[in-house]
Amino acid sequence: MNADNVAVDAGIPAPADLRRVLGHFATGVAVIAAHDGTRPLGFTCQSVVSVSLDPPYVSFCPAKSSTSWPLLREAGALCINILAEEQxxxxxxxxxxxxxxxxxxxxxxxxxGAPALAGALAHIEVSVELEHDAGDHTVVLARIGDLRAAEDGRPLLFYRGGFGGFAA
Structure with missing residues (x-):
């Protein structure tokens, strides 16, 4: 055991320990959405991060097991919907x-053309520029084309395996 009570075997923490400890980092929650010309597509994602202001980039990380991500990638134009507390x-x-x-x-x-969900705190329109293999996930770098945010509202947060809100 180390100082954080995490069992370490040859320097490689167990997935359950990773989930438990990294779960202490609160994240926002988003729905990444696209439209393939016949139907809307989407998946929940908690790994959205601002990367660069110039050029404007964000990143997100779909699981390699995702059946939705390959369909969204093929559609091309995406909308990152930042969810509100009540969503x-x-x-x-x-x-x-x-x-x-x-x-x-x-x-x-x-x-x-991508789906912008009603009630979301923000909508970020993006196009995929780069994908990088990252273990059981893919790191996607996407260029921002347009974005807008609600004037008020509180974010949906994910923390230690559950959902909650933000209190100032």
């Missing part, structure tokens, strides 16, 4: 594999 049910809906994720979901097309 935890929507977050769960987009996290289920194989389901009709857009059933009952209100959305409009963003300027790039």
């Amino acid at each position: 935890s049910a929507l977050c769960r809906q987009f996290a289920v594999s194989g389901a009709d994720k857009f059933a009952g979901v209100e959305w409009d097309r963003a300027g790039n």
